[in-house]
Amino acid sequence: MARTILIDPVTRIEGHAKITIQLNEAGAVEGARFHVVEYRGFEAFCEGRPFTEMAAITARICGICPVSHLLAAAKTGDRILAVTIPPVAEKLRRLLNLAQITQSHALSFFHLSSPDFLLGWDSDPAKRNIFGLIAADPELARGGIRLRQFGQDLIERLGGRKIHAAWAVPGGVRTPLDPTDRDAIRAQLPQAFATTLAALQRFKGLLDGPLATEASTFGCFPSLFMGLVGADGRWEHYDGQLRLIDPDGTVLAEALPQQRISEALAEAVEPWTYLKFPYFKPLGPEAGSYRVGPLARLNVCERIGTERADAELLELRERGGRVVTSSFHYHLARLIEILAALEAIELLLNDPEICATHVRAHAGVNAFEAVGVSEAPRGTLFHHYRVDANGLIEAVNLIIATGQNNRAMNRTVTQIARQWITPGATEISEGLLNRVEAGIRCFDPCLSCSTHAAGQMPLHVQLIGPNGEMLQERWRQ
């Protein structure tokens, strides 16, 4: 049974994805909307607090990606201190983010999404979950669970706790990496690689076969993509330049001004959802909307920079073009990013400096406004703080990944509704529910429903007639 968890007053997240499908006079789908009741009052809660607390406060926004908020907060803090952090601190933070990407993508792919692919959309919903997968394919399921544990273990060894490790701080990190921990993580790498490569093989086979239609049609539309890129346009997750490309791969903006991000990005507000719609200002709310996250990161980069991941990236581009526009390929992108993360983790662990002990720079408040940007598993995350001369927060704005994919999620749901509701229909079929759920899941949105690991996403779908009357409503708990 689904539960709605209200955490008051810091976060208020609705446990249901509410979707309304609007029919026109002819009975055909006019549009569909994905509604979110999101955090409220969060910004006000931070006002008057020392900026040094922001990492811990924001890490508690989300139980799935606390590490991402921690890193964005720490990076914003670095800028308020106006320090260059010790080189090893940056490497350790990178390690933390890679571990987070690995565990979060593993959760999304193996626990939440793969039961759909491997057991079939129309299989018994009660068994279409990780437990059903364990019964059907124990090796893959266990590998996936262990892969997630690998990421969590690395986070724990770095930060001391699996979640909410307030280990990254303004100026660096709290504690160095212990050589014993480094060796323990290294020892787990071969199995992590094996699981990822096996899952890639398996999933690509499905894409060429039973999932071919979904792969080419699910949320397939041109849009802009945004993400960080490193030196020479390499795949990046922690630092670097913010690049924005159009669906042809043309670079619209090579280095968006991160510290003055509000000059480049604006956030549109709609009365029917709490989730804002960020967009690229020069192009306006519709044409300027963009996608972020695993697929966006792979689309904006030239290459990944490590051998095995680059081979997979090449194959992805053969499959979907230089810029892959089908949202279904977020899944494949996640697997490729896990591979990239594992290769990067291996390189970092082999770095002779990685256990160096000078990990933190100290300073006072030297800048009164700063933006910290990093790539969360779900996409680019911005923390923007203004502080007074003593470092007390005056204003906070966070732009989260799920918000930036908001327009795309709405378009995906609309597309699925058009395909699955035949004109004149007044019924919300099980098939539609399943596809809508899968469509939203491509984006792995950061709602409590996306963590609902027992298979089904709690959904609330309403079919609305041309005059605003509700034709049918279905709840799935």
Add this chain to the structure above:
Amino acid sequence: MSVRTLSINGHAVAMATGTTLLAAAREVGVPIPTLCHLEGLSPVAACRLCLVEIEGSGKLQPACLTPVAEGMVVHTDTPRLQDYRRTVIEMLFTEGNHVCAICVANGHCELQDRAVEVGMDHSRLPYRHPDRPVDLSHPLFGLDHNRCILCTRCVRVCDEVEGAHVWDVGWRGEHCRIIAGLNEPWGAVDACTDCGKCVQVCPTGALFDKADTTGEKHADPARLGALVRARARGQQTR
């Protein structure tokens, strides 16, 4: 040295005149929870956590301030006292804003420890959520009034041990709070020597080192006792 004999939880005890009930109880291994008390500072009996029952007296007495007396029969752990102590802790939590998860003192906080000891798993009293400021004007240290329990350890250590008397208590009732100087920002008070003793003795995350983030304050208030003893022997001046 004259001696007083009394009974604490049924143990017969003999103590020098002037010994407090708290010291006597600790001497014989009977624990009594405290917060405002700190060895090396004068007692003020502000927190009321150490209240004990004395037979023949209808009033509960603070062990940290009450001297032993001949023939006293003292109980330190009755159901009534247990309930009082839990209520005291609940009042401290609900009166301020204690968000342990983000606090500098999380995991190293005397208030937290006492809450665990008295079995406070939730508060039976409503939270007041007062609107209180944070003072970060001092170059090294910060004061978060949201976490202050008005134990006055900082006031006493600054006055009695450091001799600077930066801190005082201002206003009354629910408006009562610790003030620096003549109610100025801490950083504006010239008398402050930046010694950090107040931060060290503060039982909570109210006073902290600005470089510390969540859970990083590891103060050791017991060091004050050692300092004061050493000073008495003329071994240390600071």
